Amino acid sequence: MTTEEDTECKELATPFVPFHVEHITAKQHYVDDTLSNLALACDRCNAFKGPNLASVDPTAGEMVNFFNPRYDELNEHFQLVDAALLGLTPKGRASVHLLQMNSRPRIQLREEWISSGGISLRRNSRFYA
Ligand SMILES: [Zn+2]
Numbered sequence: 001m002t003t004e005e006d007t008e009c010k011e012l013a014t015p016f017v018p019f020h021v022e023h024i025t026a027k028q029h030y031v032d033d034t035l036s037n038l039a040l041a042c043d044r045c046n047a048f049k050g051p052n053l054a055s056v057d058p059t060a061g062e063m064v065n066f067f068n069p070r071y072d073e074l075n076e077h078f079q080l081v082d083a084a085l086l087g088l089t090p091k092g093r094a095s096v097h098l099l100q101m102n103s104r105p106r107i108q109l110r111e112e113w114i115s116s117g118g119i120s121l122r123r124n125s126r127f128y129a
Contacts, residue, residue, distance in 0.1 A: 006031035017042045017109065026051035026069055039069045042105070048099045055098040067095040083110035 025032060028051050039048070054065045064096035067077050077092030078085050085101045087093030096102060 020046050022046050023055060024051070024070065029053065032073075036070055042101075045099045045101075052098065055094040057094045058097045059093055060090055062090060064090040064094045066098070067091050082109075083107045083114060 019042055022039050022045075023032070024037050024039055029061050049066070051067070056062065057064050067074075072091065077089045077095070079086065079088055080106040081087075084107055085096050087096040100106070
């Protein structure tokens with residue numbers, strides 16, 4: 001649980017926020033405490049996600065599963081545009097929307113992190129490799 005790959009909130013990841021151990025599939029659906037079902041999540045993502053497993057893609061209006069940090073590729077689903085996250089797929093868009101990843105405080109945190117050199121990426125490119 002210490003690598004970036006374990007972090008559900010890699011898209012938000014900043015050194016400024018604490019992380020919680022999150023059950024990707026909430027216990028109320030199925031009890032699975034194995035590492036394959038655990039990820040680090042910031043308190044905001046954890047609160048907005050709650051026990052949900054899916055949400056609606058705001059573009060297509062269709063129900064889709066959330067981004068799963070254990071099985072999905074970050075760069076396939078998200079792109080950083082300045083300090084905002086762009087969902088590239090239905091799963092990415094639904095995750096950005098439900099988890100409110102582009103709320104003003106989160107964009108401000110990303111701006112601080114980018115300006116401090118915490119994110120090494122090209123502007124308007126996909127996430128760091
Ligand atoms: Zn988060």
